[in-house]
Amino acid sequence: MPKINVYLPDELAEAVKEAGVPVSAVCQHALEQAVRRITAIRETGLGVPDLDGQSGRFANFTPRTRAVIKIAVERARAARAAEVSTEHLLDGLLTEGTNLALHVLRAIEIAPEQVRRELDGLNPGTTTATDDTTTLRFSESAAGALELTVTDAIALGHNYVGCEHLLLGLIAEPNGVAGHILRSLGAEPRLTRRAVTAALAGYVHLRAQDQSAAASASTPGGQAEALSAAVRQELRPVLLRLERLEEHLGMAGEAPPA
Template identity: 35%
Template sequence: MMPSSKFRRRLEVPQYLYEQLQRIAVNESRTIAKLATEEAHRWGHSYVGTEHLLLGLLADGEGAAARYLHDRGVQLDEVRKTVERHIGRGQTPVSQELEWVPRARRALALAVDEVRRLGHGRVGTEHILLGLAREGQVVAAGILDRLGIDLEQLQQRKLTALSQLD
């Protein structure tokens, strides 16, 4: 089911990108974007940020990004505890449609850029992880750094290791 054009405009994600993201099948055809939104709701946040994208990648559990992170000791529960400590829970009721922060939108755009640069045919979870790494000074990058993931090394290795996981 394709989200409304109003929802896509809020994401500020082009149609072709949203269609690519829709192809990432996780947990009975939910997308990483949907999982990220669910995480934002879970935390009572009024926005979807890079931390929610990271949580969505890990909640997927089966994609290349989740496997890459799990192989390096990063677990969903640990990331949730880190979010709790550093960001906390929201205090106000959250509306159904959440605003995506500019850096989260940019991380998705960088994921699409990785696909183009590498000549891959689809946006995979590994591309979203690389998009988060390339965006740099964002909440998700700080969390990964605290958990021992070297983002510079991840970017240098590109998809060599990640694509082998798929």
């Protein structure tokens, strides 16, 4: 039977030993789930499934994330594109307009409006004669980004796939236009992953605020600014702690893990 080594941080490794956790069984179960989910995403390259239902290949995707992908498909079809590409997925994130990924971008000082300008400045891609009955394929890069999206959700220990995970997938995919745009604007993978973690903590913090604080953010713009501020507040100490830890371990210049 093939052997796969699993490397754990020292503290976690000690905790696992003390608790007597059956590592092989846990890893096998987690890997089986991961393989099923990743394989399901790969199959989306064969055709776009029904994005309105609660079952199927996108069952673990949140309603907002499914809405983003649906917008991407619609934009590709409207542009008579041969495939649904990463730029269509990025377009979907921007067009949906209420997702956590946009707050993450703001927290790392990338304005969604700036991303929109870069995206709108692209030359049209390859087109083909499509109509409402044509089944579009995801491009190789888009399918890869979706695979990475699910991988990031699993790596973060989440049982759902959100727009924040899709942002990470787009950034990490090396060949897509969307990743090129995001990275050129400063969306470095490791920093963005930290920002996602902080954004989730900031969202919880914001939801826990009292009604008087929530009332000051009653408008859509106020809510966006309040959440972005909460994300920045949560992100600052996280970054400081991680930077100190990396300096202590001599990891400051290393690339993030795959």
